[in-house]
Amino acid sequence: MWSISHISDDRTQLIRTTIDNKTKPLGALGALETLALQIAQIQDSATPALTKPVFWVFAGDHGITDEGVSAYPKEVTSQMVMNFVNGGAAINVFCRQHDIQLYVVDAGISSTIEYSDKLLNCSLGKGTKNFLLQNAMTSEQVQFAFSHAKELIAGAERTGTNIVGFGEMGIGNTTSAAALMALVTGIQADLCVGRGTGVDDAGVSLKAAVVSKLLARVNGRLDPVSALAAAGGFEIAMMTGAMLAAAESKMVVLVDGFIASVAALLAYKIAPAARDYFVFCHASDERGHQRLLAEMNARPLLDLGMRLGEGTGAALAYPLCQSAVAFLNEMASFGDAGVSQ
């Protein structure tokens, strides 16, 4: 289904030399140098440009909330969707600040809402099933999620977008994400769960027990698509598909926090070359995130103690991508500036 090629190595030496010849001590722009090289490789160009950034916030409800795994009621998912539509959430603020186009996607929330050009209907159902009792969704729903996501990316590509970010909103989704992480990596349940929206120690233990029960129900590890069917969220399945589709279209993919990184892990397990297109934007405060990033050998750009989701960490990293491209294109070399090397 996916045709994703590794990023080009053709110009790597040329770009490295260009970066090293800029008027700065060798390596002094640190992670920004790695980022500039990655973007240049993605675009197979020594003079990359970022055009028409687009973010999507995928929202979905989770049957696992019946187990009391979140600090907030599940109604908050739909209420926050209206907040996104009205422009009042953190992600709205950061997208406005950085001129990023933002769309909200109903991936499968339980309430009925009015769709518009900014609130898109990709609903796969009125929330997932409680994954302790049965699979969260069917494998057909996973495939629908992937094809909806592919269409969203194709639409953005047609309008000239080459950098995208994905956020999510779903009360209960840190438990779903932790379950997916455990299912595809084999990492033990208590290392995958965290406080999410702010549960106490007993809540964290409950989440670990929920994930352990799920592992017992499905008899251990699963491939990424089966894992999504077993314990996924509609928004996580759609983010996974969108990351794969964006990699297929050679876009820069801004990866947000814990839940988005689980989607990135699934995408990477489905098509390892997709990893080349991922910019890991921030280290979330969610406990399993460091361990998850290590699975992908990822070093995040920012560490701000954030744990909000919505794509907020990714939006904050967008100007760093702009800076990386700008220094590569605009900084003088030692030769140009007459500075001794």
Ligand SMILES: O=C(O)c1ccc[n+]([C@@H]2O[C@H](COP(=O)([O-])O)[C@@H](O)[C@H]2O)c1
């Ligand atoms: O992105 C993160 O790292 C992150 C970490 C903790 C919580 N969240 C957000 O909080 C919600 C899920 O938390 P919970 O406790 O309901 O599982 C969901 O809407 C996520 O966007 C997000």
Ligand SMILES: Cc1cc2nc[nH]c2cc1C
């Ligand atoms: C208010 C609120 C906003 C959020 N945004 C993403 N997850 C969230 C969870 C809550 C509870």
